Amino acid sequence: MNPWTDLLLLSLVVVWIVDVSGWTDTWLGWLSRWLGHTVREVKPFSCSTCMTWWTGIIYLLATGRFCITLVAYVAGLAFLAFPISEFLIFTRALLLKWTRTK
Numbered sequence: 001m002n003p004w005t006d007l008l009l010l011s012l013v014v015v016w017i018v019d020v021s022g023w024t025d026t027w028l029g030w031l032s033r034w035l036g037h038t039v040r041e042v043k044p045f046s047c048s049t050c051m052t053w054w055t056g057i058i059y060l061l062a063t064g065r066f067c068i069t070l071v072a073y074v075a076g077l078a079f080l081a082f083p084i085s086e087f088l089i090f091t092r093a094l095l096l097k098w099t100r101t102k
Contacts, residue, residue: 003065004073010059011052011077011084018048019085020092048085053078 018024024046032039044050056074060066077084 003060003063003070006063007056007059007070007074007077010055011081012088014051014055015048015081015084016088018046018051019081020088048081049078052081 028039028042028046031042041047044054053074056077057066057071060070060074
């Protein structure tokens with residue numbers, strides 16, 4: 001695949017893990033219990049915008065494709081992390097509604 005597609009798919013996976021799957025709430029709960037006080041966020045790991053940015057930059061560095069054009073694309077994907085999250089949630093709700101009415 002090309003880096004444009006790889007980065008888009010990477011952002012979908014990151015946003016799904018951080019915002020949709022419930023994993024962030026789970027590990028923050030574990031961390032809160034371990035530390036003995038409530039931890040609400042640990043950036044960049046609890047922020048889909050931050051994680052999209054950093055995983056995209058790491059991908060570009062690891063694949064030797066670091067250039068201003070792809071860095072700007074990663075910035076755009078990070079900027080769109082919240083709408084991507086909302087799109088994933090909407091798609092899931094739509095599919096659930098569709099399958100439950102059949």
